[in-house]
Amino acid sequence: MTITASPSHSTSPDPTAFPAHTVDSAPAAARPALRATGDRLGYLPSAVARMATSPQTLDGFLKLSGIFESTTLPQLDREVLILTIATRNDCHVCVAMHTAKLTAMGADPGLIEALRAQQPLTDSRLEALRAFTLEVLATAGAVTEPGLQAFLAQGYTGRNALEVVLGIGTYTLSTFANRLTGAPVDEQLMAFAPQ
Structure with missing residues (x-):
């Protein structure tokens, strides 16, 4: 499946606006999060390095991500939701990262391919989650009663x-x-990047 950027998406933003920060170059408030992320993953993802331009945005995402990981949704279900959003929003970084995560979890390759292709899933429970996620997005939360x-x-x-x-x-x-x-997609995730 090919994921392409929509015409309104700029693939070459001003590099001075969103530099790929290091722990040393980042705003002071972002440095602990960059250090912790690098230590946990063994490398500093470019998405995190660029998000560090706004320490509050980075902190907000990392906190929300941690809270989402603690929900009652099973890990596979959370990853289905994330990859559904990543493909819908055409985020090549998240598609690669969460394809890698699903692969590491041993998820069915057919499930991963269907998610990446934005196709219905054969697992009825996970398909209900995918469809519900898309309806919540499409209706800004005003989901129909049948949905x-x-x-x-x-x-x-x-x-x-x-x-x-x-x-x-x-x-x-x-x-x-x-x-x-x-x-950009980091070298560590290139094997999982959309083509």
Whole structure:
């Protein structure tokens, strides 16, 4: 599947506006987060390095991401939601990163390919999550009653529905920031990058 930037997306932002910060060059308030991210991953992702231009944006994303990881949605479900948002928002960095994460988790390659191609999933529960996520996005939260009931019929709860909103907010922030800053896919993730 080929993911291409929409015509309004600038792939070459002014590099002085969004530099790829190092721990030393970043604003002081962003340095602890950059150091911790680099230590945890073994490298500093370019998306994080560029987001550090605004320490508050970086801090907000990292905190929200941690909170989303603590929800009652299972890890596979969270990754399905994230990759759904990443492909919808055309964020090549998030597509690569979360394809890599799903692959490391041992997720079904067919599931990953369907998510990357923005196609329905064969797993009815995960498809209900994907469809609900897309409806929440399309309606700005004004989901139809049938849309909500289809989600709940797969064993999800009202709590899960609100956790979907949290995931959407978290990964809308990162996908928009990555597109705005023109963050490239890191070498470590190149094998998972959209073609």
